Amino acid sequence: MQNALISTDDNYKTDMLSGLNPAQRSAVEAVDGPVLVLAGAGTGKTRVLTTRLAAILLNGLAYPTQILAVTFTNKAARELQERVAALVGGPVEGWFIGTFHSICTRILRKHAARVGLKPNFTILDTDDQLRLIKQILEAENVDTKKTPPRAVLAVIERWKDRGYASDNVPPSEVTQSGLYLKVYGIYQERLRTLNACDFGDLLLYNYVLLLNNEDLLQEYQHRFRYILVDEYQDTNVVQYLWLRRLTLTRDGQARNICCVGDEDQSIYGWRGAEIGNILRFEQDFPGAKIIRLEENYRSSGHILGAASALIAHNRDRLGKTLWTAASEGDKVRVQSLWDGESEARFVGDELESFQRRGMSLNQMAVLVRAGFQTREFEERFLKIGVPYRVIGGPRFYERQEIRDAIAYIRLILVPEDDLAFERIINVPKRGLGTATIQHIAIHAREAKIGMLQAVRELLNTDAFKPKVRATLESFIRAYDVWVQQLPDLPHTDLTERVLEESGYIAMWQAEKTPDAPTRLENLKELINAIAEFDNLQSFMEHVSLVMEKARGEEQEQVTLMTLHAAKGLEFDLVFLPGWEEEIFPSRRSLEENGMKGLEEERRLAYVGLTRAREHAIISTVANRLVYGSWTNAIPSRFISELPAQHIEASSEAGMFSTMNRGSYSEGGFRNMRSASAPQEFAQSSYNASSYKGAAFGKSNYPARPKANLIEGRAQRIDNVRGEGDEETSRKFSKGDRVFHQKFGYGNVVVIEGEKLEVQFDMGGTKKIMADFVVPEDLAGQF
DNA sequence: AGATGTACCATTTTT
DNA sequence: TGGTACATCT
Numbered sequence: 001m002q003n004a005l006i007s008t009d010d011n012y013k014t015d016m017l018s019g020l021n022p023a024q025r026s027a028v029e030a031v032d033g034p035v036l037v038l039a040g041a042g043t044g045k046t047r048v049l050t051t052r053l054a055a056i057l058l059n060g061l062a063y064p065t066q067i068l069a070v071t072f073t074n075k076a077a078r079e080l081q082e083r084v085a086a087l088v089g090g091p092v093e094g095w096f097i098g099t100f101h102s103i104c105t106r107i108l109r110k111h112a113a114r115v116g117l118k119p120n121f122t123i124l125d126t127d128d129q130l131r132l133i134k135q136i137l138e139a140e141n142v143d144t145k146k147t148p149p150r151a152v153l154a155v156i157e158r159w160k161d162r163g164y165a166s167d168n169v170p171p172s173e174v175t176q177s178g179l180y181l182k183v184y185g186i187y188q189e190r191l192r193t194l195n196a197c198d199f200g201d202l203l204l205y206n207y208v209l210l211l212n213n214e215d216l217l218q219e220y221q222h223r224f225r226y227i228l229v230d231e232y233q234d235t236n237v238v239q240y241l242w243l244r245r246l247t248l249t250r251d252g253q254a255r256n257i258c259c260v261g262d263e264d265q266s267i268y269g270w271r272g273a274e275i276g277n278i279l280r281f282e283q284d285f286p287g288a289k290i291i292r293l294e295e296n297y298r299s300s301g302h303i304l305g306a307a308s309a310l311i312a313h314n315r316d317r318l319g320k321t322l323w324t325a326a327s328e329g330d331k332v333r334v335q336s337l338w339d340g341e342s343e344a345r346f347v348g349d350e351l352e353s354f355q356r357r358g359m360s361l362n363q364m365a366v367l368v369r370a371g372f373q374t375r376e377f378e379e380r381f382l383k384i385g386v387p388y389r390v391i392g393g394p395r396f397y398e399r400q401e402i403r404d405a406i407a408y409i410r411l412i413l414v415p416e417d418d419l420a421f422e423r424i425i426n427v428p429k430r431g432l433g434t435a436t437i438q439h440i441a442i443h444a445r446e447a448k449i450g451m452l453q454a455v456r457e458l459l460n461t462d463a464f465k466p467k468v469r470a471t472l473e474s475f476i477r478a479y480d481v482w483v484q485q486l487p488d489l490p491h492t493d494l495t496e497r498v499l500e501e502s503g504y505i506a507m508w509q510a511e512k513t514p515d516a517p518t519r520l521e522n523l524k525e526l527i528n529a530i531a532e533f534d535n536l537q538s539f540m541e542h543v544s545l546v547m548e549k550a551r552g553e554e555q556e557q558v559t560l561m562t563l564h565a566a567k568g569l570e571f572d573l574v575f576l577p578g579w580e581e582e583i584f585p586s587r588r589s590l591e592e593n594g595m596k597g598l599e600e601e602r603r604l605a606y607v608g609l610t611r612a613r614e615h616a617i618i619s620t621v622a623n624r625l626v627y628g629s630w631t632n633a634i635p636s637r638f639i640s641e642l643p644a645q646h647i648e649a650s651s652e653a654g655m656f657s658t659m660n661r662g663s664y665s666e667g668g669f670r671n672m673r674s675a676s677a678p679q680e681f682a683q684s685s686y687n688a689s690s691y692k693g694a695a696f697g698k699s700n701y702p703a704r705p706k707a708n709l710i711e712g713r714a715q716r717i718d719n720v721r722g723e724g725d726e727e728t729s730r731k732f733s734k735g736d737r738v739f740h741q742k743f744g745y746g747n748v749v750v751i752e753g754e755k756l757e758v759q760f761d762m763g764g765t766k767k768i769m770a771d772f773v774v775p776e777d778l779a780g781q782f
Numbered sequence: 783a784g785a786t787g788t789a790c791c792a793t794t795t796t797t
Numbered sequence: 798t799g800g801t802a803c804a805t806c807t
Contacts, residue, residue, distance in 0.1 A: 073797085099797070102797085105797095123797085125797090199796085199797045202797080203797095234796095268795080270794065271794080271795065271796075369793075369794075371794080372792085392795085429784090432783095433783055433784095435783095563794080564793095564795070565794090588792095588793060588794095625798080626798090627791085627792060627799085628798025
């Protein structure tokens with residue numbers, strides 16, 4: 001059989017394949033032509049990828065450098081490298097296993113001249129990009145308030161994601177007059193004079209290189225005999241175009257490309273990922289073989305069942321039917337609660353109960369839709385003393401102190417690096433204000449020199465006042481010494497000296513804010529990290545990678561993170577709080593992207609559920625404090641999309657059945673007292689703590705007798721049922737006096753369909769569903 | 783230049 | 798509500 005890759009008589013090869021299921025095995029073995037491995041959540045995708053890569057090598061189908069394996073994150077790249085190294089039994093340095101960006105950087109450095117750059121070009125980060133754009137806009141006399149640099153950059157990045165160079169944007173894409181396009185042109189020009197490019201350029205230039213240079217196309221097509229792509233559903237248009245260019249021969253034959261992905265886990269559409277790429281694979285790569293991995297090894301039956309049923313509501317999919325040999329396990333729990341505070345308390349209680357039963361905190365995670373949602377859990381965990389870690393703060397190299405330190409070095413390496421100059425010239429504070437910097441910038445632009453050189457020239461005139469002059473003179477003097485030492489001093493020592501002598505370290509030592517010590521600590525780590533590299537350039541490219549390693553495993557902790565950050569991870573117990581309309585699915589996502597947005601949100605929900613191995617606990621809340629105002633929340637539609645047979649729903653005592661609209665209204669809900677949650681919990685919702693807690697006491701939370709509250713709710717539900725949804729909003733008009741269970745009396749200010757905006761007497765305007773208020777004169781009913 | 787005031791806004795994030 | 802970017806004051 002032509003396709004059989006692994007001959008059974010070699011022991012190490014059979015070992016490698018043993019334990020693969022038939023689908024995985026054929027994914028590893030199908031080496032001729034294009035292959036799409038549709039790998040559902042928890043089906044052993046990584047294993048297929050690594051085994052395939054190792055198999056190609058061990059069977060002598062290609063030399064290590066003839067294989068191109070691309071991932072999206074450094075973490076994934078490192079994992080792949082390590083696993084392959086283990087299988088093959090040797091180091092993988094110099095191989096083309098890496099992220100799109102690292103590989104593209106490597107290739108681009110070789111051919112930089114062809115796109116007008118020098119091989120040692122620097123890669124700008126977002127901050128620098130924004131600063132550049134802002135400068136351009138200002139030079140063009142554009143009001144940066146009306147057209148914020150962020151927005152312009154977003155459009156430019158979008159164009160780059162789609163593969164449009166500045167001289168190649170199709171007219172149909174140019175919507176904002178010609179301004180953005182013009183800025184794009186100037187921006188690229190500036191980048192070139194700075195000998196820099198941004199992240200988008202790395203990919204775009206690589207594509208352009210292959211597009212415009214037949215010799216390079218031949219070279220790389222010949223070179224990469226096997227191409228493997230991880231997370232194919234996350235590729236954007238340039239990545240796709242680049243891959244296709246590399247893969248398709250002149251007569252349209254597709255070569256050996258193997259893409260691994262899951263359309264149901266495409267959750268990065270908002271940053272350019274094109275789910276269409278994976279959906280179109282068969283058309284794009286003629287003769288493509290599609291192999292589905294459908295046996296899930298991660299989650300127990302009910303969890304998988306619930307997740308599968310949920311994702312089945314999406315239309316944009318190729319479709320897979322995941323199954324498991326594992327037991328049914330626990331049903332997915334759906335818990336409705338009164339408000340965010342009870343939710344946090346509930347999660348804390350549950351978590352401790354699992355912990356008491358022997359589960360490690362490391363095996364638990366709370367997955368939220370948006371970063372701000374971690375706060376209430378952090379507060380609660382702090383209070384009850386549960387150690388936790390929050391994933392997703394600013395990356396190490398994005399931290400202010402690290403970027404400042406790097407800017408110093410950049411300026412030493414490249415005196416013309418004006419962006420670095422501007423960043424550090426007054427950090428620490430040296431008494432150089434905007435006026436002085438403006439002055440320098442103007443001279444630099446007029447004389448067409450770097451700002452540092454401009455300072456030198458201006459120091460020969462009487463342009464500066466004595467104080468400023470003295471400061472600049474001493475800065476230049478120090479700087480010149482650093483540059484002089486550059487060839488002799490080891491780069492770590494130099495970095496230390498620079499940070500010391502510039503007063504940067506002293507600045508943080510003097511700072512009294514609580515995070516100052518951490519920043520000093522980070523600076524020390526920076527020096528350590530630099531020590532591992534020959535020069536700063538290579539350091540910059542690997543910094544995030546190094547830092548991740550440095551972050552050691554400490555004590556047991558619960559993990560708090562966003563659903564996005566959780567992709568690829570798994571836990572025994574997963575909490576999924578905040579399943580409410582507007583929050584999840586996110587309102588903005590729906591508003592901006594309609595059906596597509598909703599489907600991506602649903603995929604996110606699917607990703608969340610499929611992170612759980614044994615237990616998944618979804619929660620939803622009736623009242624949510626959003627941006628400081630209380631909002632009545634409706635359970636997420638995703639809850640009603642979960643089939644009854646896989647879930648076990650319950651609500652906090654005294655709550656109405658929030659999910660009466662769902663497909664499982666009959667018998668789906670139990671009171672807390674009969675549910676398995678701890679007894680104290682049910683108790684606590686009856687006592688006053690829920691209603692007079694710190695969060696409520698702060699503002700306008702009326703201290704109403706709790707019994708009334710509960711009765712009132714029950715009664716209100718009856719009202720809703722009796723009158724129907726459409727009727728209710730018609731009852732009110734602008735200016736009406738109304739009463740709300742929680743917020744008391746107020747006036748209607750705005751009516752938006754079913755939603756009202758009410759100015760309450762106790763202070764504050766709130767958006768409220770019309771169902772939740774009554775006309776003032778009916779308030780007595782409660 | 784730095785302190786204080788105020789209006790505004792508010793996902794998801796990797797390289 | 799709370800953070801931040803910009804304007805105005807000292």
